[in-house]
Amino acid sequence: MKKTYLSFLVDNHHGVLTRLSSLFDQRGFNIDSLTVSTTNDESLSRITIATTGNEDEIKQIVNQTRKLEEYEGVFEINPYDSLIRELLLVKVASDASNRSSLLDLATIYKAKIIDISEGSIVFEVTGKPAKIDSYINNLTKDYCILEMCRTGATALQRGEVRMEK
Amino acid sequence: MKLNGSEILVQVLLENEVDTVFGYPGGAVLNIYDALYKYQDKIKHYITAHEQGASHAADGYARATGKTGVVLATSGPGATNLVTGIATAYMDSVPMVAITGNVGTPLIGRDSFQEVYITGITMPITKHNFVVRDIKDLADILRKAFKIAISGRPGPVLVDIPKDITAAVTEYEPQPKQTAVKYNFDKVKNLEEVAEIINNAKKPVIFFGGGVKNSCAGEYIKKIVTKANIPATHTMMAAGVLRYDMPENLGLLGMHGSVVANKTVNDADVVLTVASRFSDRVALAPDKFAKKATMIHIDIDMSEIDKNVKSDYHLIGDAEDILSKLEVLIKENRHDDWFETINSYRRDIPYSTGDGKLHPKQVMDIISELAGEDGLYVTDVGQHQMWAAQYLHHVKAENFLTSGGLGTMGYGYGAAIGAQIGTGRSHVFHITGDGSFHMNMNEACTAVSYGLPVISICLNNRALGMVRQWQTVFYGKRYSSSEPDRKTDYVKVAEGFGAKGYSCGTPEEFRAALEDAMKSGGPAWIECNIDREERVLPMIPGGGTVDDIMYE
Numbered sequence A: 001m002k003k004t005y006l007s008f009l010v011d012n013h014h015g016v017l018t019r020l021s022s023l024f025d026q027r028g029f030n031i032d033s034l035t036v037s038t039t040n041d042e043s044l045s046r047i048t049i050a051t052t053g054n055e056d057e058i059k060q061i062v063n064q065t066r067k068l069e070e071y072e073g074v075f076e077i078n079p080y081d082s083l084i085r086e087l088l089l090v091k092v093a094s095d096a097s098n099r100s101s102l103l104d105l106a107t108i109y110k111a112k113i114i115d116i117s118e119g120s121i122v123f124e125v126t127g128k129p130a131k132i133d134s135y136i137n138n139l140t141k142d143y144c145i146l147e148m149c150r151t152g153a154t155a156l157q158r159g160e161v162r163m164e165k
Numbered sequence B: 001m002k003l004n005g006s007e008i009l010v011q012v013l014l015e016n017e018v019d020t021v022f023g024y025p026g027g028a029v030l031n032i033y034d035a036l037y038k039y040q041d042k043i044k045h046y047i048t049a050h051e052q053g054a055s056h057a058a059d060g061y062a063r064a065t066g067k068t069g070v071v072l073a074t075s076g077p078g079a080t081n082l083v084t085g086i087a088t089a090y091m092d093s094v095p096m097v098a099i100t101g102n103v104g105t106p107l108i109g110r111d112s113f114q115e116v117y118i119t120g121i122t123m124p125i126t127k128h129n130f131v132v133r134d135i136k137d138l139a140d141i142l143r144k145a146f147k148i149a150i151s152g153r154p155g156p157v158l159v160d161i162p163k164d165i166t167a168a169v170t171e172y173e174p175q176p177k178q179t180a181v182k183y184n185f186d187k188v189k190n191l192e193e194v195a196e197i198i199n200n201a202k203k204p205v206i207f208f209g210g211g212v213k214n215s216c217a218g219e220y221i222k223k224i225v226t227k228a229n230i231p232a233t234h235t236m237m238a239a240g241v242l243r244y245d246m247p248e249n250l251g252l253l254g255m256h257g258s259v260v261a262n263k264t265v266n267d268a269d270v271v272l273t274v275a276s277r278f279s280d281r282v283a284l285a286p287d288k289f290a291k292k293a294t295m296i297h298i299d300i301d302m303s304e305i306d307k308n309v310k311s312d313y314h315l316i317g318d319a320e321d322i323l324s325k326l327e328v329l330i331k332e333n334r335h336d337d338w339f340e341t342i343n344s345y346r347r348d349i350p351y352s353t354g355d356g357k358l359h360p361k362q363v364m365d366i367i368s369e370l371a372g373e374d375g376l377y378v379t380d381v382g383q384h385q386m387w388a389a390q391y392l393h394h395v396k397a398e399n400f401l402t403s404g405g406l407g408t409m410g411y412g413y414g415a416a417i418g419a420q421i422g423t424g425r426s427h428v429f430h431i432t433g434d435g436s437f438h439m440n441m442n443e444a445c446t447a448v449s450y451g452l453p454v455i456s457i458c459l460n461n462r463a464l465g466m467v468r469q470w471q472t473v474f475y476g477k478r479y480s481s482s483e484p485d486r487k488t489d490y491v492k493v494a495e496g497f498g499a500k501g502y503s504c505g506t507p508e509e510f511r512a513a514l515e516d517a518m519k520s521g522g523p524a525w526i527e528c529n530i531d532r533e534e535r536v537l538p539m540i541p542g543g544g545t546v547d548d549i550m551y552e
Helices: A016-026 A055-066 A099-108 A129-142 B005-015 B027-038 B051-065 B083-091 B118-125 B135-150 B163-167 B188-200 B218-228 B259-267 B319-329 B336-345 B360-371 B383-391 B411-423 B434-449 B465-474 B490-497 B507-520
Strands: A002-011 A031-038 A044-053 A071-076 A082-093 A112-117 A120-127 A145-150 A154-157 B002-004 B020-024 B044-047 B069-073 B096-102 B128-131 B156-162 B169-171 B204-208 B232-234 B249-252 B270-274 B294-299 B313-316 B377-379 B428-433 B454-460 B500-504 B524-529
Touching (some): A002 A016, A002 A055, A044 A055, A082 A129, A099 A112, A099 A120, A099 A129, A120 A129, B020 B051, B020 B411, B027 B069, B027 B096, B027 B163, B044 B051, B051 B069, B051 B411, B083 B118, B083 B156, B096 B135, B118 B156, B204 B259, B232 B259, B249 B259, B249 B383, B360 B428, B360 B507, B377 B383, B411 B428, B411 B434, B411 B454, B434 B490, B454 B507, B507 B524
Parallel strands (some): B020 B044, B128 B156, B204 B270, B270 B294, B454 B524
Antiparallel strands (some): A002 A044, A002 A071, A031 A044, A082 A145, A082 A154, B002 B169
């Protein structure tokens, strides 16, 4: 079982996200995270799905998705040669007693402060999912997370590889 | 020329040489039915008792003729009543275009009267589905629907048309008939590699499934079987591709398959699998299936490769195309030693006769005898279906229609009606059981209204036989809800519908009834009273192997 990032190009149509995600559900595959957006070609959307499975399972779900009429392309993101990023917004309980240590931690993770309110600070962090996990772990250990939201991974391959129709 | 949406729909049907539509009218499709009225000399619409019957009729029509079946229903309950029929077609890869009306565009999403999100409901049971949001897209969406339904692995496509679209007017330009995407397998090396493995095999077997029917590849299966003297076995979906009495044909594989077929596959050194998806009714224990063999898998659907059973070699494409090229590379051969071994695997399952009572095998034998080689058989689901698969004299692939993948009880009557309409046969034999028959016997009114010679042969054991059989074997004879105490008088009900009715309990009575029904030329019901304890044998329990075959 390994974490796999799949990048799909699909027609930018009504319902295409439902079709793809419902296929994962139907075939018993878990979606760990999912991001979707239109691309530089407005007729296409890119869907990045993080899933977990062995090689055969990943092959099966990829082959199933290739049968969708609105499928235009897929590839498995090679973790050694790709840029995988996600964004985290996290609201942490804060007062004068912990503010400076929170800021120290933020510096280590290159987290930006985007809001300071009565009793809380909101940080924004971008990075690999593992970095986000680690930041959250540290926050959970020593501080109180009031609310958080992470986007899920989105990814591109480095260099020449380009996914086209 | 300017036409409204309903006329455009009819025009695209005509472009695609559709002359038969099954359906049921309703509020959201009134405009479409008005157009059908106008074009009634070109397209014949058959109204069934229930939309489910119409969906099975379109399916039966498609399976029996090879054309795309078309079904039409109104919004809401009309659309949801198609769901079982669409799922049945999806599981068995049957080309179908389902057209549903919907409430007008301004009413969509407001929980309007008879509104349902049918594209959402049917997403996992269609190859693709569409909502028409703009009249300008209507013709092309319908054309695409036909193209998708027949291309690659066939299947159902649904087009949902809001009522205002059926009335809106736009320019229509005729286009030629949609054709399936063509396949041309050009990996010569792979073909040579596979051919060499088959040519060098000592204990080869060919195992083929329903896709062979869809791609008309039966001729090449036969050629390879004969030329290289290779035994063959098949799934239920492929019954009739090879003649039942061809010596190399070992018959059905799997749960209720023949002993010889199961043992042969188990001991083979090479298995050439053609257009089968290794369902759990065939490869009951996928990890142990044909374990000693080099597995070669030919399929048009890439996602079937290694889905259930892993293959050592695979060729992706149209079975007819690939087999026609492979056949040339297969050498003439003899496998006498292998056949000698295979013959030692043969084991007849004893079945009772001669006690004056009517037994399932006798029913199938008499039907086969009276129907002759052109007999077109449609089944429902359960014990009778297995007996029909095992015992009927299958000689033509398109003559056995059955719900294999979904196992839809109630499939048979509608499908038989569609098959009769599609083929114009002088008889269609609908083989059913008392459980399945009660699900959709209302379609008798359709058969009677249109004077269709569909003969329903109902094996009545006053039980849900297959459920009961499992309860006998695996549940300590605790017959939970499998013995409904029904008092249905089949003869009276048949007559009430305007059909002929017969009831019989001996082989002689059954023969006489079937002969009379065939002479009458109209719809008929024949009740065959059989014993509750009759079982479908042999049987391999789910997850089992040849070591678990039950003979009694």
